[in-house]
Amino acid sequence: MTKRKVQGVHMNHLRRIFCRLHSTWYGPCVVLLWLAGAQSAAARPAIHKSDKAKNFAPTIEDNANYYAKNRRNISEADLKKADQLRLKTVTSIEDLLKSKKGASRRFELLLRLGELHVERHDYVRDSEMMQYEKAWDSWSQAKSKDPKTAGPEPKLSVASSNDEMLKASESFRKLVTEFPKHPRTDAALYSLARVLTRLGKDSAVEYYQRLIKGFPKSPLLPDTYLSLGEYYFDKHDIGTAIENYKKVMQFKDNKAYPYAVYKLGWAYYNAPAKNDKDTQENYRKAVAAFKLVVKISEQNEEYGAKSKSNVNLRDEALNDLVLVWADGEDVDAAWKYFQTVGSSESFYKMLERLGNIYTEQGRNQQAIVVYQRLLREMPVRPTNPEVSVRLVELYDLTGNVAGLVTELQKMKKTYIDESPWRDSNAKNQVALNEARHQCELTIHRYGAMFHQRAQKTKNAELFATASDIYGIYLATFPDTPAAYDIRYYLAEIHFDRKEYEKAATHYSLVAKADPKGKYMKAAAFNAVAAINQLVVDTKWPDLPPAGQVAKPIDIPAAKQKLIQVIDLYVSLLPQEKDGDAMRFTAAQTYFDYGHYADAMTRFEKITVDIPNTKQARTSVRMIMGFYAAREDWGRVTSWGQKFLAQDKILDEPLKKYVTELLQSATFKQALVYEKEEKFEAAATSFMAFQKQFPTNSNADRAVYNAMLNFYKVGKIEQALEAGNLLINKYPKSPMVVDTMASVASTEETLAKFEAAAKVYHRLASQFPQDKRAAPAMYNAAILYKGINQLDQSVALLRELGQRFATAPQAAEANMTLAEILERQGRYPDAIHAYQIYVKQFGDVDTDLGLYASAKSATLTMNHGDKANGQKALDKVIKRLTAKNAPTALAARSTVAQILFKQSEVPFRDYMDAALNDGGRVEKQVSDKQAKLVKLAASFERIIDLGSPEFTVASLYRLGEAHENFANALFKVPAPNGATPAATDKLRTELEKVALPLRDEAYKFFETAYQRSKEVDTFTTWTRLTYQKMVELAPDKHPSIDELSAEPGYLSHSVKIGQPISDIVSSGI
Structure with missing residues (x-):
């Protein structure tokens, strides 16, 4: 019978469940099916929902369902409400039966109570079935995922429903016992017999017989004969069953009639036969019976499409015709009939059934033809996926591997991908889900099957087939739980077949699929192993020497893939030691092909992620060596600094290597900056070198270079710091003396005289053999002199005289020493x-x-x-005034100064000599003239020395003396008592002398000024001289505010002037 749902439960399936359970109350329900030679249907394994074939005849329960109240298309909620009402009714009846009120109605109440328990049995049984079905589905799904954790298969429990049926039998027994002569005792007998039948009790026959004998005119006779036929059919007594079914056919207007005809067809179908002729005759009678049912149903819709029964006999009969015609292999007859009744679908069901029969009989090629026709002519049937599965099974049985693989591909294309089949069944979600389930199950099954066969036989073709099928599965179901294992198996196959790239692809997908998966570690490793083997097995073109690839070379696809799978392995298993060498391989690949930036990045990551490894230490050498070879000292320096800060990565040999390379690079980078005239950067780099490597043999040179570069960019303070660092930190450096000289000179330039003096002194003391020692000591002494630290200056000058007596500075130092001693007032020491x-x-x-x-x-x-001093002075004067005397300006100035100083007293005495007595004027004039002559002689002596300053001063004094004499003559008073005439005469005479004297005075002044200009000597005497010129000849000399230069300026190109006798034309 076809599947039908009662509260969502398929009756056919429930029937199979009961058969599987061998229920004690239901009894054995396996009906022998004589199919092509009396083959027992019991030999076929019962399956669950996926079983669409009809292998079992209608049972007693189907008969009960035929008579039961219609439950089709009624919601579960409504059924539950009905049952609740039923329970209330049962309670009410039971209460009435206990009271006296129910005595008169006891028969009806007991009958109704029994019927209610039967109805409750049906409802409870449906619930038990549904609960079992749900439990079984959950268990089945769990088992498909992990059989070990799925637990035992659920068992159907019918205790509750069976209890209701027992209660019904009790009520009906009371009726039969208490009311043997009641007008409706036949109903009681029938009801009791039906319940006992459904409970599997043979005693039911007795009550059927009592009804027949006791109530020959009962309207329940057709139902009774039908029930007896069902009883004997269930007992496999087909002959007796047929007799009873035929008796029912006497009552053509009774509801039992069409069902009896229907079961008569099943009885003939299952009737025993002695030979093929008998079998075919039985098939013919069965066909006739089923056709009659269809005809009755078409004539009376109550049994067809509009039937209010739980059973549509027309559909059942058509389906059963499929079974009979399939067994009889009468395809043409079936086609004609089904076309006549408008049920081509039934024909194809028959065709499908025929294919099943061929398969069961081992007629595989015929089954294949049938199934192929079925799929070809009905491509959108919802059940086609099952047909495709059977085709795959048959291809496997017949060794048609290519057909098998092709059919699996068709299943994917037809039932999973977009296709007419899916479009046609778009609203049938059950069919879509079932198709997907069948496809997944079948493709998985045959992939695993061929893989197992290949593993056992080591057959390459079997491995290839397994690979193809696994590929189909993964292309169709990439995200199912099984896909994880299958993808790994497929990768293994590819690896064994040396299809390394494909193997790596699938290994990678497995590794990425589940970080905690059972194959994650193996898959990640094998992905690397696969591509590595491909790389090893391939002969690659020669590459340029390491580190000398001018332009990046494209990395071959295989090696790129190797890098990818290595990266995957490392990302998934960062702590695994196997990944250490892999990381380095990836970095080395980039390096070999000239992708240096990527290579350096990877080498660096190795040093960070796995520092305490051989690969990390080698990576350090790769990075440092690469940049060193390129003379990229900046990067060598920065990387070296970084690596030295990582204690875990450095063993002693590597630390030494990095340190030495870093030292060299730092110094060379500074030299590069210097060459590029980036002087400040160079200086900074040199200083950084010294700071990090203060004991390096080049540390002092680095500081020295830093100092020079700081000077070049005007960073004087930094230069001095560098210089002082070199002086103090590296006193034995060959650059120290140069540095001292530079630092001292710079300090002096910056007016840091004391600091400069100390460095000069230190240079002279530490490096006495250096040619700069004596000048340095002299400079120190002079600087101390300049800041008035005279004692230190004297000490250094004396030390210089002692230690560097032959040095060019010795004479000057001696002279400076004498001058300082004189300045200090230490005259004996100065004289010495x-x-x-x-x-x-x-x-x-x-x-x-x-x-x-x-x-x-x-x-x-x-x-x-x-x-003695005067004697010594006279000797000097003699030498200075001798013929061919040396220039000796300083000596001349010194002698001239003291002579000029000595002339001041006589000069003042002369200037003070007055002509104030007219009576004694001659005497006074004579005395003053005598003094003038002496004074002129002393000034001439000074002028003879040729000192520019004191020559001008002496000429000025001579001008003053003559002007003084002239003024004194102009102011001589008249003698007492002299007449005006005498006075006038005196004045005239005096003026004759005074006027020339004043002109002479002017000449002296003019000569002094002219000499000052000639010798470029402009002192106070020059200014005073010009003032006198302005005073005496204002018309010739304009007055100015300032004329002379700073006093004390002395030119070094002074000429010795002419004797005063040549300058003064006449005396007084």
Whole structure:
């Protein structure tokens, strides 16, 4: 019978469940099916929902369902409400039966109570079935995922429904016992017999017989004969069953009639036969019976499409015709009939059944033809996936591997991909789900099957087939739980077949699919192994030497794939030691092909992620060596700094390597900056080198270079810091003396005189053999002198004289020493120092020798023995005024100064000599003139020395003296008592003398000014001289605010002037 749903439960399936359970109350329900030679249907394994074939005849329960209230298309909620009402009714009846009120109605109440328990049995049984079905489905799904954890298969429990049926039998027994002569005792007997039949009790026959004998005119006779036929059919007593079914056919207007005809067809179908002729005759009678049912149903719709029964006899009969015609292999007759009744679908059901029969009989090629026709002519049947599965099975049985694979591909294309079949069944979600399930199950099954066969036989073709089928599965169901295992198996097959790239692809997908998956680690590793084997087995073109690839070369696809699977392995298993070498291989690949940036990035990551490994240490050498070879000292430096900070990565040999390379690179990078005239960067780099490697042999040179580069960019303070660092940190460096000289000079330039003096002194003390020692010591002394640290200056000058007596600076140092001592008022020491100079250096530098002699004489005369001092001074004057005397300007100035100073007293005495007595005027004029002559002689002596300053001063004094004499003459008073005439005469005479004297005075002034210009000497005397010129000849000389340069300026190109006698044309 066809599947039908009661509360969503398929009755056919329920029947099979009961058969499988061998229920004690239902009894054995396996009906023998004589199919092509009395083959027992019991031999066929019962399957669950996926079983669409009809292998079992209608049962007693089907008969009960035929008579039961219609439950089709009624919701579960409504059925539940009905049952609740039923329970209330049962309670009410039971209460009435206990009371006296129900006595008169006891028969009806007991009958109704029994019927209610039967109805409850049907409802409870349906619920039990549904619960079991749900439990079985859940178990089946769990088993498909993991059989070990699915647990035992669920068992159907019918205790509750069976209890209701027992209660019904109790009620009906009471009726039969208590009311043997009741007008409706036949109903009681029938009801009891039906219940006992459904309970599997043989005693039911007795009650049927009592009804027949006791109530020959009962309207229940047709039902009774039908029930007896059902009983004997269930007992496999087909002959007796047929007799009873035929008796029912006497009552053509009874509801039992069409069902009896229907069961008569089944009885003939299952009737025993002695030979094929008998079998075919039985088939013919069965066909006739089923056709009659169809005809009755068409004539009376109550039994057909509009039937209110739970059973549509027309559909059942058509389906059963499929079974009989299939067994009889009468395809043409079936086609004609089904076309006549408008049920081509039934024909194809028959065709499908025929294919099943061929398959069961081992007539595989015929079955294949049938199934192929079925799929070809009805391509959108919802059940086609099952047909395709059978085709696959048959291809496997017949060894048609190509057909099998092709059919699996068709299944994917037809039932999974977009296709007419899917479009036609779009609203049939059950069919779509079942198709998907069948496809997945079948493709999985045969993939595993061929894989197992291949593993056992090592047959390459079997491996290829397994690979193809696994490929179909994964293309169709990439995300199912089984896909994980299948993909791994497929990868294994590809690897064994040396299809390494395909193997790696699937291994990678497995590894990525589940980080905690059972194959994750193996798959990730095998993906690398597969591509690595491909790389190893391939002969590659030669590459340029390592690190010398001018332009990046395209990395071959296989090696790119290797890098990808390595990256996957490392990302999934970062702690695995196997990944250490893999990481390095990936980085080395990039390096070999000239992708240096990527290579360096990967080498660096190795040093960070797995520092305490051989690969990390080698990566350090790769990075450092690469940049060193390219003379990219900046990167060598930065990487070296970074690596030295990673303690875990460095063993002693590597630490030494990195340190030495870093030292070299840092220094060379600074040199590069210097060459590029990036002086500040160079300086900074040199200093960084020293800071990091203070004990390196080049540390002092780095600091020295830093100092020079700081100078070049005007970073004087930084230069000095570098210089002082070198001086103090590396005192034995060959650059120290140069550095000291530079630092001292710079400090001096910056007016840091004391600091400069200390460095100069240190240079002289530490490096006495250096040619700069004496100048340095002299510079130190001079700087101390400049900041008025005279004692330190004196000490250094004396030390210089002792240690560097032959140095060019010795003479100057001696002279400076004498001058400082004189400045300090240490005159004896100063005189001694001047005398030593004369003794040691007088012949070397005559000018300074004379100067020292003049100073010695002057100091002796002023602060010691005046007489001897004067003698010494006269000797100097004699030398200075001798023929071919040396220039000796300083000596001349010194002597001239002291002579000029000595002339000041006589000059003042002369200037103070007054002409104030007219009576004694001659005497006074005579005395003043005498003084003038002496004074002129002293000034001429000074002028003869040729000192520019004091020559001008002496000429100025001579001008003053003559002007003074002239003014004194103009102011001589008249003698007492002199007449005006006498006075006038006196004035006239005096003016004759005074006027020339004033002109002479002007000439002296003019000559002094002219000499000052000639010798470029502009002092206070120059200014005073010009003022006198303006005063005496204002018309010739305009007045100015300032004329002379700063006092004390002395040109070094002074010429010795002419004697005063040549300058003054006439005396007084």
